[in-house]
Amino acid sequence: MARIGLIDYQVGNLGSVRNAFEFLGHKVDAVVDPAALDAVSHIVLPGVGAFGPGMKNLATRELDVAIMAEACKGKPILGICLGLQLLAGTSEEYGWTRGLGLIDAAVVRLVPGNGDIWVPHVGWNNVLLSPGGRLCDGLPDSMHFYFNHSYVFLDPHANHVTGTFRYGGPQVAVVERDNVFGLQFHPEKSQMNGLRVLRNFASVS
């Protein structure tokens, strides 16, 4: 059983992520300050909302520095949706903003287009998973997950990308860099497929 530190930084709803991990049998602590990170075995950075306010709220609570420190110590960290994007170096949302820089990438806006490319990308899409990814270990090569976002990861190192989807071109769905993991989709809202991914994350040590 893992002890999940769920970062509470006033961006989005923690309830669904909490429910998913508890359903899988893990303990969940809501984390509002850095001291709470010592006791947890895994860190989850959720988020629905905007990059700028997200980073600002983390900084106000000194959670940005704390998360970076925990990453260096090797504690497994999972960013979900906005949480994934905060792991990046920079985002162009509301003018260029710096992220946590744990995964070397930029975050850019999706562009609407022909062929039913609406923004935000709302709905289910299938993700192609590369072998060797720890987050999707033991899972099929292609799985459907629920997405809801207007920004995407751009140009991370190819070996950090372990899952992709197609929406107006190939896009990054899953990143992994040592103990830092990120998901563009919402595993807590992706029915059984999502629960399986979260179960894998909780088993990473």
Add this chain to the structure above:
Amino acid sequence: MYCYRVIPVLLYQQGSLVRSEAFQIHQKLGDPEQQAERYKDWDVDELVYIDISRGHGIRARGTAEASGGVLDHLPRIAAHCFAPLSVGGGIRSLEDIRVRLRLGADRAVINSAALERPAFISEVAHTFGAQATIISIDARNGKNRRYEVFAEGGRRATGLEPEDWAEEAERRGAGEIFLNSIDRDGAGIGYDIELIRRVADRVAIPVVACGGVGSFDHFALAITEGRAAAVAAGNIFNFKELSYFAAKDALRAAGVNVRPSVPSQRFRDLIGDAA
């Protein structure tokens, strides 16, 4: 590849699940929580839960102590719902949304409040994200092949055309449009494809079609000709046990890409695995 969503709609009124026709007749169907449980067993893409009650102090207005009604049922509807849950009906403030999110909802569906004060749309989008900001538009057929948007559950004419209002909602930060045909509501003769197409052609955000489905072959046209991103329905899912799977089968047969839904046994297997 993108999967078009199939979304059951739960209509709630004063303690009961109901069905409606032209937004007028509201027949009681039973316990909303029981129906929600069935939908969870169906591995749905998404669920929409709308409170159409009016007055009688039924709606709690942004207070933690809910005065009964939909907020009492929401936690149980949201429990073990590992798919997105959108909640609407009587949302008039940011606090109304906060209360519902805390009780388990993921996204807010806003209708009359946005018409009364369009700036509310951007306040919601900035606070909760465009992802959580769904603007619901109810439209009736008007004169000269135009449609007209109605507020207050079909009671108040606004003089707006739905495609114009949708465009404004998008400009103000809405992440999605939930489009209802009042005339087709409960009629079972199919979606109003012209209405859907007009709105979908005007915005770059997804449009969810609702109102009029009577048989499973009605779904596909909303997507293939209406350019909807998702199809929603209430009545057709209320009575038949395998209706959700039949809906997806019909869409697939019409060439529309939908995500495969599997019944609940798989969830039980998963718990067995994790235990």
